[in-house]
């Protein structure tokens with residue numbers, strides 16, 4: 001298979017996403033070509049660095065780029081300003097410190113990418129950064145589009161900046177060590193992309209579901225070609241949406257399909273008890289049910305999406321949800337405007353609209369689809 005490259009078209013902030021097996025070993029060459037940098041700092045977490053930092057460092061050395069690694073403890077609970085501060089110390093207090101031409105290399109999942117990207121946005125008022133995503137979610141979603149940031153006690157992703165990377169190298173071989181539950185988190189976002197933009201992508205996911213999830217944790221046995229195609233199709237969708245609306249003043253909001261109810265469910269159930277992709281799966285099922293009840297979406301299409309999610313091992317049922325509390329959480333979501341709930345509903349696969357006239361009774365009935 002030829003190596004797919006997806007171009008993110010943003011004028012002078014444009015960049016390429018390369019997707020192939022073995023790309024970590026090309027980091028140095030890519031970075032030298034894209035940025036001409038002489039110094040790079042790899043930012044990673046304590047799970048990913050021992051697995052994948054060495055080939056990245058070797059490749060940077062080979063390209064004549066001085067490099068070192070800074071790690072922070074893995075997990076969403078460390079996506080904080082305190083970690084940003086520690087990483088900035090590592091960049092600025094080192095001898096020699098970074099300069100304006102240095103590059104931050106984000107090696108890891110979405111937590112590393114968001115945090116390292118934010119560090120790159122604020123260090124010396126902005127240095128360049130490269131994304132090396134190692135989770136499916138990071139590959140198909142968070143590494144593309146330039147949203148960077150960290151969490152605050154008041155909510156997730158409340159502190160951040162738009163800062164586009166200089167490039168994304170997605171080495172699919174890294175996904176073989178990813179726990180299946182994490183792989184499923186990424187697959188939920190792929191189903192979301194199919195719902196908002198691409199009916200054929202749902203066919204593709206449906207026909208490859210067994211392949212993507214074959215093998216045991218730590219030795220996932222998917223075919224590299226299937227995974228490369230999955231990622232390339234999804235990045236192409238995200239690329240198009242981001243190119244149309246970089247700062248989310250319009251269609252970029254479509255990427256929040258499944259997330260309005262999904263986020264509320266995630267908060268209600270507790271972040272430690274449910275994966276983000278699992279919450280998105282439940283959100284998609286409930287929001288599709290809402291679209292059916294409004295007469296927008298055919299019931300058989302909603303059923304099909306639900307079946308694909310279930311086939312991927314994602315939850316499509318959740319008991320014990322308190323509809324009043326879910327509604328309250330939806331009104332307080334940062335994507336709500338002045339307390340008005342905004343929700344993306346499909347008319348058909350690949351065709352969605354943003355609605356801001358949702359009522360509590362509809363949400364109550366939609367949640368019944370999860371019983």
Ligand SMILES: NC(=O)c1ccc[n+]([C@@H]2O[C@H](COP(=O)([O-])OP(=O)(O)OC[C@H]3O[C@@H](n4cnc5c(N)ncnc54)[C@H](O)[C@@H]3O)[C@@H](O)[C@H]2O)c1
Pocket residue numbers: 045046047048051074075076079108109110111112114134135136137138141142143144145146147148156157174175176177178179182185
């Ligand atoms: N910027 C955006 O546009 C955007 C979009 C969606 C999500 N996000 C953010 O992404 C984050 C979630 O990302 P995530 O799901 O990648 O989580 P994550 O970065 O926490 O990774 C999940 C777990 O897998 C481990 N891991 C990563 N790669 C591995 C590998 N190859 N092998 C074994 N273990 C590996 C990590 O150490 C971590 O423990 C959230 O903070 C979310 O807010 C951002």
